[in-house]
Amino acid sequence: MPITPATAANSSSNGTGEAILLELVDEDGRTIGTAEKLSAHQAPGQLHRAFSVFLFDERGRLLLQQRALGKYHSPGVWSNTCCGHPYPGEAPFAAAARRTYEELGVAPSLLAEAGTVRYNHPDPDSGLVEQEYNHLFVGMVQSPLRPDPSEIGETAFVTAEELAARHEKGPFSAWFMTVLDAARPAIRELTGPSAGW
Secondary structure: OOOOHHHHHHOOOOOOOOOOEEEEEOOOOOEEEEEEHHHHHEOOOOOEEEEEEEEEOOOOOEEEEEEOOOOOOOOOOEEOOEEEOOOOOOOHHHHHHHHHHHHHOOOOOEEEEEEEEEEEEEOOOOOEEEEEEEEEEEEEOOOOOOOOOOOEEEEEEEOHHHHHHHHHHOOEOOOHHHHHHHHHHHHHHHHOHHHOO
16 A cells, blocks of 8 residues: 555554544534544544445445454444544545555455545443544445454445345444445445445
8 A cells, every 4th residue: 555644654563552643623524633542432532534435346235344353442343344544634535545455455446435424423332432524435346355354353245135134133333324324325326226225
């Protein structure tokens, strides 16, 4: 993946374990500062920039990931293809492409903006809060996946009907339905009416 000024300044690959900073925003998505990642998620939560990616295969099936059991937030639950936070100064589109590659070992063959959504979702299991201004992206994946086991437990491609059945059984991330519903217009445009999204 390319190195940008934002990723170079925030890379933890040097082994120092430096704190990861998130970009704090106002209600209109304007940057107002930074905060350490964990502190931004502690109740009541600080509004920060995030992104969510929804990738589909040629058959219109959505790629889901089950978050690894070692994750500090929402471990073991199913969620959208990829989600995360841009580094301060990093464009959300660049962050979405970067994290998709880091987590799944694949670059999307197509990635397009799909709007934004603002939400506040407490996680009752961890006590953490997702207070996010989330940039949405939809796209296609056509290469074999190489998931990072420290990030992802399992992956699955599902139709709209299969997702509905899985969602009833759970568990899914607290934010999943909010970001999915917000991205649906762009998903329908990408996959076509026959896919049922």
